[in-house]
Amino acid sequence: MEMPQISGYQFEKIIGKGAMSTVYLALQESLGRRVAIKVLSPSLANDPIFSKRFIKEARIIGKLGHPHIVTIFDAGNLDDVYYIAMEYLEGGTLKERIKAGLTPNQAVTILCQVARALGQAHQQHCIHRDIKPANILFRNPGAALLSDFGIAKNTLDKTQLTAAGWRLGTPNYMSPEQALAKPTDARSDLYSLGVVFYEMLTGTRPFQGTDAFDIALKHVKEPIPVLPEPLGRFQPALKRMLAKDPGDRFANAEELVAAVQDAAAGRVAAVQDATADQTVIVPRSSHRKTGVTPVRSAASVEVPVAVPLSWRRVLPWVVAGLLAGLAALLAYWFWPALSTAISAVIASSG
Secondary structure, three states: OOOOOOOOEEEEEEEEEOOOEEEEEEEEOOOOEEEEEEEEOHHHHOOHHHHHHHHHHHHHHHHHOOOOEOOEEEEEEEOOEEEEEEEOOOOOEHHHHHHHOOOHHHHHHHHHHHHHHHHHHHHOOEEOOOOOHHHEEEEEOOEEEEOOOOOOEEOOOOOOOOOOOOOOOOHHHOOHHHHOOOOOOHHHHHHHHHHHHHHHHHOOOOOOOOOHHHHHHHHHHOOOOOOOHHHHHHHHHHHHHOOOOHHHOOOOHHHHHHHHHHHHOOOEEEEEEOOOOEEEEEEOOOOOOOOOOOOOOHHHOOOOOOOOOOHHHHHHHHHHHHHHHHHHHHHHHHHHHHHHHHHHHHHHHO
16 A cells, blocks of 8 residues: 655554544654654545544644643644644554453553543543544553544534534444434543443443444443442442433543542442432542541431439339329228228217
């Protein structure tokens, strides 16, 4: 295959290919370093929507500047060749690592790194909209980076680059609102990240089907699957990540990270409410220094118990009452005979 020609870069080989672009390994001649160059497909380069979106991707990533978001070095176009030059990540993709198998601790570490990257993007009004294992790359085994902002959206930008009703994203990781072509916000990214988390923990996706429509429908309607018992401590956090209603999900990435880290450390417990049949999250004590004096819950407040009166003080009154009652009872039983005897004595004496 013929390599693109871009001044200042020596193209070496293809390292990735998608529906809209191809990624090449190249040498940046000015600095003598290897870079990954993403080139828009020639069939889309003449389409103003796709070419604008491609340039927009570079600008979005360039503004984010986060250690867990891929770094952009250069972007532009030479005639009909649109390209983005970025750091070359040799650690492979999360998709490959899931196939090899991950421990729960590794899954938590990767989740938190990507969630923090998303938190940075969301604070700058950017929604990724295509969170999936293939878009999470590794600089080294311990550093996951979020990449491919090709369909990202700046919520402050009112420019419409997608036809109304189109679904953007990958069906296996789409939020219910994405599947229904409804408006999305940062919580949609957190849903997709929840799907990735489930897959990291179990090796399989939570919802599978025969085709894209079937899978999307399951995201909309199917209940959240239950994790195997050894992973049950993550179920409450996963339940919120994969909630059908965005209002039931974590409000932001920071909340998600805190909940998952607490679950990993055993600082939360799932308590079953027998009356409401709902799972309630009860935080356990932690050693985090927050600078805020904790408020004791109503359940932990000690209520003094009333102390009974001393028996030494009431015993005489109890005995007197019993004797008085006994006397009255005896008088009631023997009064007829006693009155007859008294009458006889009075009569004889008369």
